[in-house]
Amino acid sequence: xxxxxxxxxxxxxxxVCAASTAAAMPVxxxxxxxxxxxxxxxxxxxxxxxxxxxxxxDTSVLGTAEDADAPSGKTVMTVTERSKGWNGPQIQVDTIxxxxxxxxxxxxxxxxxxxxxxxSMQYTDADGEVHYGNLAEATSSGDWKQxxxxxxxFSEDMHDVFIYVEANDACNLYVDDFAIKTTPSYTxxxxxxxxxxxxxxxxxxxxxxxxxxxxPLATKQLIMKxxxxxxxxxxxxxxxxxxxxxxxxxxxxxxxxxxAVSLKGNARTILNFCRDNNMPVRGHVLVWHSQTPGWFxxxxxxxxxxxxxxxxxxxxxxxxxxxxxxxxxxEYPDVDFYAWDVVNEAWLDDxxxxxxxxxxxxxxxxxWTAVFGDNSFIPYAFKYARKYARPETKLYYNDFNxxxxxxxxxxxxxxxxxxxxxxxxxxIGMQSHLAVMNNDTTEPFPSVSVYKKAxxxxxxxxxxxxxxxxxxxxxxxxxxTDEQLALQAQYYSDLMDCIVEQKDHVSAVVFWGTTxxxxxxxxxxxxxxxxxxxxxxxxxxxxxxxxxxxxxPTDYEPExxxxxxxxxxxxxxxxxxxxxxxxxxxxxLLGDVDGNNKIELLDVIMLNKSLLGMTELEDTQMIAAxxxxxxxxxxxxxxxxLKYTVSLIADFAEIAVK
Ligand code: GLA
Numbered sequence: 001x002x003x004x005x006x007x008x009x010x011x012x013x014x015x016v017c018a019a020s021t022a023a024a025m026p027v028x029x030x031x032x033x034x035x036x037x038x039x040x041x042x043x044x045x046x047x048x049x050x051x052x053x054x055x056x057x058d059t060s061v062l063g064t065a066e067d068a069d070a071p072s073g074k075t076v077m078t079v080t081e082r083s084k085g086w087n088g089p090q091i092q093v094d095t096i097x098x099x100x101x102x103x104x105x106x107x108x109x110x111x112x113x114x115x116x117x118x119x120s121m122q123y124t125d126a127d128g129e130v131h132y133g134n135l136a137e138a139t140s141s142g143d144w145k146q147x148x149x150x151x152x153x154f155s156e157d158m159h160d161v162f163i164y165v166e167a168n169d170a171c172n173l174y175v176d177d178f179a180i181k182t183t184p185s186y187t188x189x190x191x192x193x194x195x196x197x198x199x200x201x202x203x204x205x206x207x208x209x210x211x212x213x214x215x216p217l218a219t220k221q222l223i224m225k226x227x228x229x230x231x232x233x234x235x236x237x238x239x240x241x242x243x244x245x246x247x248x249x250x251x252x253x254x255x256x257x258x259x260a261v262s263l264k265g266n267a268r269t270i271l272n273f274c275r276d277n278n279m280p281v282r283g284h285v286l287v288w289h290s291q292t293p294g295w296f297x298x299x300x301x302x303x304x305x306x307x308x309x310x311x312x313x314x315x316x317x318x319x320x321x322x323x324x325x326x327x328x329x330x331e332y333p334d335v336d337f338y339a340w341d342v343v344n345e346a347w348l349d350d351x352x353x354x355x356x357x358x359x360x361x362x363x364x365x366x367x368w369t370a371v372f373g374d375n376s377f378i379p380y381a382f383k384y385a386r387k388y389a390r391p392e393t394k395l396y397y398n399d400f401n402x403x404x405x406x407x408x409x410x411x412x413x414x415x416x417x418x419x420x421x422x423x424x425x426x427x428i429g430m431q432s433h434l435a436v437m438n439n440d441t442t443e444p445f446p447s448v449s450v451y452k453k454a455x456x457x458x459x460x461x462x463x464x465x466x467x468x469x470x471x472x473x474x475x476x477x478x479x480x481t482d483e484q485l486a487l488q489a490q491y492y493s494d495l496m497d498c499i500v501e502q503k504d505h506v507s508a509v510v511f512w513g514t515t516x517x518x519x520x521x522x523x524x525x526x527x528x529x530x531x532x533x534x535x536x537x538x539x540x541x542x543x544x545x546x547x548x549x550x551x552x553p554t555d556y557e558p559e560x561x562x563x564x565x566x567x568x569x570x571x572x573x574x575x576x577x578x579x580x581x582x583x584x585x586x587x588x589l590l591g592d593v594d595g596n597n598k599i600e601l602l603d604v605i606m607l608n609k610s611l612l613g614m615t616e617l618e619d620t621q622m623i624a625a626x627x628x629x630x631x632x633x634x635x636x637x638x639x640x641x642l643k644y645t646v647s648l649i650a651d652f653a654e655i656a657v658k
Contacts, residue, residue, distance in 0.1 A: 034185030036645075038096050038103065038601050042177050044073045050609070051077070051089040054164060059083040071108040071144050071176045079165070079173040088173060090122070090164035093180060095608045095635065096601075098642050099156045100269065102215040104149035105163045107178040111140040112171035119147040120164050126157040126265055135163070144176070151183065153215045157265035182601075186218045186533045188225060193548050195226040195528075195539075200550025202503040206282065206510035208233045208469065211266035213518045214273060217558060218533050222514055223279070224556035229338075229508055230274055231282040231468070235267035238292040241324055247301040256299070256308065257315025261323045263331060271328075274335050277556070282468065282510060283328075283340035285398065286321050287381040289366030290345065294358030297367035303360075313371045314380055321384045329390070339466065339508070341398040341429055342385040346375050347414075351406035378414060382424035394507075398429030398468055403446045403454035412461055419463075427464035430455065433512070434472040434495075435524070436488045444472075444491050452498040459505035467499060469512040472538075473524025480525055489541035492528075496542045588623045590652045591641045595621065604642045607633055627652045 039050060046064045053060040060082050067076045079089055097103050109117045119136040135152055138145035154161045165175055195205040206229025213219060213233070223230065234240060246260030263271070274281050297313065298305035308316070321342075328337065346368070348354060353375040357365030368377045378397075385395050397415065401407055415425050438445035458465045472491055474484045499506055513519040517531040528539040591599035593606045607625045609615040611634065617625060625633035627640045643649045 032184035034182060036182050036601055038180045038182060039091065039605055040179035040181070042072050043075045043077045043175075046075060048077050048089070051091050054086060054088060054090050054162075058087045060087045060089065062089050067174060067176075069144060071146070076110075077175040077178070079175065082170045082173065084170055085168045086166050087170065088164055088166045089175060090162040091178070091180070092161065093163050094154060094159055094161040095611070095638065096605055096642075097154075097161075097180065098639070099154055099158070100215050102151055102153045102183045102212065104151055104181050104183060105135060105179070106147055106149045106181070107165065108144050108146050108176040109138065109140060109165055110142065110144045110174040111167050112142065112173070114141040115139070115167040115169060115171055117145065117165065117167045117173070119150060120166055121152055121162065122164065123154055123158040123161040149181065151212070153212045155211055155265040155269045157268075183216065184532070186216070188218050188221045188533045189535055192535050192539070193543050193546070194550075194552075194554045195543065196228040196552055197548035197550035197554065198543050198546045199509070200548075200552070202500055203506050204229045204280070204508040204510075206230060206508055207514055208284075208510065208512045209270060209514060210234055211269040213514060214270055217556075219514050220273065220558070221556040222529065222533060224277060225554040228280060228552055229282055229510055230270065230279050231284045231510055232267060232270050233513075234291070235264065235270060236283060236324070237285060238288065238296065238320070240264055240267065242293065242296060242320075244293070244295060244301060247296075251300045256312050257319055259316050259319040259323055261320065261327060263327055271332050271335055275332055278336075280336040280338045282466070282508070283337050283393075284468075285341040285344040286324065286385060287317065287342060287368065287377070288344040289354055289368055290359055290363055292359055292367060294360050294367060297358070297371055307371050310372055313377070317377065317380060318384045321381070322388045325385075325388045337390065337393050339394045339396055339427070340385060340389060341468070342395045342425075343378050343381050344398045345400060346378055347399060347407050347410045349401050349404040349407050351410035375414070379418045379424070382418055386424050394426040394464060395424065396427045396429040396466060396468070397425055398431060400431040400433050400469070402428075402430045402432075402458075403451050408454045408457055412457065415461060415463065425463065427466055427507070428458045428461070429466050429468035430458065431469040432467050432471075433469060433521075434491070436472050436491045437475045437478075437484065440475045440477055442487060448491070448494040448498065451495060455498055455502060459502045465502070465506045466508040466510065467506065468508070468510050470509060471512045471519060471521060471526035473521050473526040476523050485537045489537035492538040493541035493544070585623055588620050590624055590627045591644055593617070593621050593625045593641070595624070599641065599644055601642070601645055604638055604645070607638045607641065611635060611638065628655050628657050630657045
């Protein structure tokens with residue numbers, strides 16, 4: 001195949017320029033289709049009944065008061081008599097939002113005195129464990145601060161999901177303009193080539209994705225169109241696979257090397273998608289210093305315990321690898337795990353092992369070096385992975401700054417040593433977290449020639465090479481301009497030229513993410529797609545002049561295909577139940593709880609409020625709310641109405657109880 005050299009910087013065509021200008025424009029609220037408030041209040045009506053305090057021991061008193069500086073109107077929510085930082089108002093969102101769908105939460109907050117205020121989320125997982133996380137943080141010193149629309153989602157097996165406001169100490173808090181909204185319903189660009197089919201003769205094209213990132217339909221479509229490899233962004237990492245309580249119980253029972261792991265709901269969300277859509281997976285990651293809790297290296301799995309000895313740690317390593325690969329084999333035998341990152345980031349840029357210590361003390365410390373004193377744990381990791389992995393799964397050593405000369409050499413020397421009596425390591429993962437503009441100059445870091453040197457060296461080992469986490473950032477401090485997007489396009493294009501030159505040795509190019517806004521380095525707009533799923537100049541530059549040569553399917557078909565509109569279907573006599581126990585619907589429009597002739601999120605909220613005892617429905621409203629005709633409205637009806645509003649159900653007759 002003849003890959004034309006792509007040089008778009010010097011003579012960036014007017015057409016590309018125009019396209020990039022449109023694509024790079026920030027998406028304003030008015031541009032966003034499909035954004036609806038699931039719940040919104042400015043508190044002007046004095047109603048705070050949708051909120052509760054955070055449990056029995058929370059002393060907060062919720063009310064409203066006038067505030068001359070209120071961000072909107074006159075009235076705000078008051079949160080007084082808080083006795084702990086975590087005290088505050090919460091709203092349960094799993095009763096008004098759908099699992100697997102992305103929403104935003106936003107509000108204004110004011111603390112009585114200097115305080116770090118947080119918009120947070122709590123959920124209970126399938127094992128009953130409660131998790132807390134911060135969505136946004138702002139410091140208020142008696143002034144109003146905005147929590148702008150912050151994305152969140154939750155999976156099917158999470159329950160009791162709350163969004164709440166807290167602060168670091170027990171001062172009075174004030175809240176205004178609280179809203180939970182749906183996110184825009186974008187569609188992907190269909191008039192661009194499929195990356196995986198363009199590069200089909202060279203290597204796979206893949207992307208990392210987190211469960212939250214995968215929620216929107218457009219993201220699934222984007223993945224199916226362009227990628228034929230998925231990396232789970234976080235969900236298979238040790239901190240998410242390990243089960244501390246079960247590990248402690250095993251140790252207390254006398255076995256310090258037994259390791260308990262399980263696949264959590266977030267991992268399943270992605271693996272189910274991969275299973276249902278025949279999407280191959282790069283497993284990431286088994287042995288790593290980061291996102292591996294310190295307690296995993298401590299006696300009794302106790303964070304305060306002593307470091308275990310080498311022998312115990314080897315037992316834990318073997319059992320961890322065996323059990324992670326085992327649970328995946330058992331639960332997802334049909335998902336093609338074609339690759340696994342066995343060890344990640346063990347070498348520093350100067351070619352030395354990491355400093356000993358826990359990940360909690362410093363994200364750079366390694367519990368592995370704390371126990372082993374050096375990197376002598378690495379060969380064992382590959383030997384165990386080889387023992388328990390499927391025979392067809394290729395095993396990789398993966399690292400960042402892999403182009404730093406001493407690190408490149410340390411990686412190659414390590415591989416030569418480990419593979420001298422058999423091929424334990426199949427390949428090298430070049431993460432490729434790169435910068436188009438180093439320190440705001442127009443010089444990239446690394447330069448293409450430095451990157452190429454490392455790539456060529458790795459390829460010369462004869463092992464397989466995969467580009468595993470590619471992204472290339474723009475400046476942190478400068479606004480995105482067409483010139484910068486053009487530099488990024490040129491950089492990506494030049495890098496792809498080098499990689500294609502080595503196509504016989506490279507089997508995958510994986511980008512670390514989907515759209516720019518979801519990237520871990522969103523500040524640097526490092527990926528190929530804009531927030532609205534349009535392609536960026538750097539996408540254009542890597543397909544420029546190339547034809548699709550592959551024929552892999554590029555469509556995503558959701559299980560229940562959403563219909564185009566949310567047209568209201570009048571309930572006719574024929575859909576009425578004839579059973580005596582169920583009231584006839586008569587003229588009542590099923591789903592239209594508030595009787596305004598529209599079926600919308602307000603109906604869901606009204607029904608939920610009644611289910612929570614916050615309001616009472618009239619008889620006709622009860623009939624309208626009982627969309628599955630089970631005899632009385634309940635939480636299933638609420639979910640059905642919600643599904644109807646987002647076109648996941650076309651007609652309530654589909655879900656009527658037989
Ligand atoms: C490293 C890891 C990845 C991921 C990225 C940042 O490169 O290998 O798992 O954590 O950092 O998101």
